[in-house]
Amino acid sequence: MNKQTPPQKPAERRAWIKYRLELVGYSLSGLSKELGLYRTAAKMALDKPYPRMERIIAEKIGVPPEVIWPERYQPKKQNSRRRQRKQ
Numbered sequence: 001m002n003k004q005t006p007p008q009k010p011a012e013r014r015a016w017i018k019y020r021l022e023l024v025g026y027s028l029s030g031l032s033k034e035l036g037l038y039r040t041a042a043k044m045a046l047d048k049p050y051p052r053m054e055r056i057i058a059e060k061i062g063v064p065p066e067v068i069w070p071e072r073y074q075p076k077k078q079n080s081r082r083r084q085r086k087q
Contacts, residue, residue, distance in 0.1 A: 045057060
């Protein structure tokens with residue numbers, strides 16, 4: 001793992017994101033406050049999908065959101081068993 005690659009385990013990824021934000025002078029609550037949101041808004045993005053905040057966090061730490069949260073940005077699977085219409 002290099003500096004640009006977040007850990008896969010959720011607890012480690014959370015710590016990595018917080019550390020990267022601190023390196024650029026932010027905390028989760030400080031970032032939320034700067035944006036005029038509830039202080040827990042940035043923290044919520046660590047626990048569940050929150051695209052707006054994910055993009056902001058990613059921008060601040062210089063890593064694309066797809067790299068930080070790959071499971072949230074995978075293409076949706078097509079249902080291969082579509083019902084066929086009776087003719």
